Structures are given as C-alpha cells and as structure tokens.
Amino acid sequence: MSGGWAGSNRRAELPPDWQTVIRPAVLQRDEHRCRNRIGGRVCGRPANQVDHIGDKHDHRIEMLQALCADCHNAKSSRQGNDARWAERMRRPPERHPGLI
Template identity: 60%
Template sequence: MTGRWEGSTRRDELPADWPAIRAAVLARDEHRCRQINEGKVCRRRANQVDHIRRGNDHRPENLQSLCAECHAIKSSREGNAAPRVRRWRQAERHPGLI
C-alpha cells in the first residue's frame, strides 16, 4: 500500500462484501455527497463511502457517500479530535544527573 493507507489495518477490518456495500450506498445516495456544511448538504459528486459514526459498523444506515474534499475534511477533524498517542519514549536522564 502507498500513501495514507500505508501501515494501516483499516482495509483488513472491512467485510468481504465491502465492494457491494460501497456500490449500494453510492447508488442509494445517487453518487452525491451527503456531508452537511453550514447547515447545507454538499451534493457534489461523491466517489467515497465513509462511516457516519466511528467504528466497524458497516450497516448501510451508518454509511454515507462523500466527495473527496468533504471526506478529507471530516477525517482531519476526527484525527485532530482523537486522543494523542505518544510516539517517542520519554528522554532518559543523563547518568551523571541520577
């Protein structure tokens, strides 16, 4: 995998019939973005399907069609709101200062 999916396990969490679910959601939403921005539905051409509520609930009622721009904004907001994980270990004290 390349890009943002590199190192991610999200694809592994999708059900085997994800392509069919994705196609059905896009068809249901008439390939139009369902993201609400400032009280209005975006309605641009959608080519992505995203979960409304986070987690692994892949039922159609928890999925929505989004355009690439709205999906990127939504994902960025969710990422910024997520608790931070410390990536580096805490610096060790110098042995002469112990």
C-alpha cells in the same frame, strides 16, 4: 500505499463484501452525491467514497454515507486531530525543570 491509507490496516477491518455489495449500494442510494453538511447545506458534489457515520465497525448501510474526497479527507483529518488532542490531554503534566 500512499496518501491516507499509508500504514493503515483499515481495509483489513472491512467486511469481505465491502467493495462488491456495501459500497456500491451506498453510492447508488445517495446517487453518487456527497451527503456532508457544510453550513447547514448538503455538499452535493460527486461522491466516490463511503464513510461511516458513527462507529467505524458498524457497516450497516443506514450507518454509511457517500462523500466526496475533499469532505472525507476533512472529516478524517478532524477525527485524527481530535484523537491526538484527547491523547495529549491524558498525558500527565511535566514537572518544571527548576523544581526537580
């Protein structure tokens, strides 16, 4: 597996009807257009991916949106960076080597 899915178990967390029912329904509802807002405007480029708006385990159609690959990658990267920084901020401060 390459790209953003490398080393991920995310596909195993999706419901069995993700590819056959849920994903196609969201893309059709959103007319295969990216629903991401950039500067207050909808991106509108052709969408081929479906994204969770809130909780990644909430697979209700109203909690999903169609996104283009660029917007989905940017959103996922931003979420990953936020998670890494949150973890880093929980790390206890190291003692200065001169004070040990």
